[in-house]
Amino acid sequence: MDKIRLILTLVTIAIVVIPIVGMLLAYQGNLLDLFIPPGIAEVADDFMGGNGPGLEPPLMVGEPTYDEETETFSATFEFTNPFPIDITINSLSGNIECVEHHFTLGNASLSEAISIDAGETEMLTINGKWTNAGKSHFQNDHADEEFVVVVLSDFAVDISGIQIQMDENQMGE
Structure with a gap:
């Protein structure tokens, strides 16, 4: 036994x-x-530029709009999916920062989730709101300027369930 x-x-x-x-x-x-499944590793390599140029930033289409009454703004961007798979951008959010002064002006987020087929281009609409400090910054430091260069900093994005967060220390100059 x-x-x-x-x-x-x-x-x-x-x-x-x-x-x-x-x-x-x-x-x-x-x-x-x-x-890590090979498909996910390939997408990560594409995103970080390991298999070519990497993720290209979206291009602004037209002029941003601003509603003084609600103190909100909206901008439309053209984005091409560089990945070999279809993606859905579920969310994107971050702070809007003045490039010249490194001053946070407000926050912005994707208006709605959008699906983009592999290699295809779609329009993304970003909505945001200026803070009181941001409005004061425009009035005091950019009163005579027609255009102010801003960037999205400290952003978080959810692409098909893959969540990526980057703060200003990770983004470089």
Whole structure:
């Protein structure tokens, strides 16, 4: 009876351990592939520029609009999906910052989720609101200027469930 128990225990251990050892040996050159599917790794490489130019920033289409009554603004951008798969941009949000003075002017977010087929181009609408400090900054530091260069900083984006957050320290100049 003890021999049968020992044999069954050894068989159970072998059933569990052998496939794990086999997978570790198969992926010994790159254990990361064991946990991250190749499709996700390819998208991440494309996003970071590992497989070419990387993610290109959206291009503004037309002039932004501003509603003085609600103190909100809206801008439309053209974005081309560089990935080999269809994506859905579920959300995008961040702070609007004056490039010249590194001053936070307000916040902005994607108006609605949008699906973009691989290689296709779609329009993204970003809506935002200026803070009181942001309005004062425009009036005091840019009163005579027709255009003020701003960027989206400290942003978070959800692309097909993959969430990416970058603060000003990660974005560079």
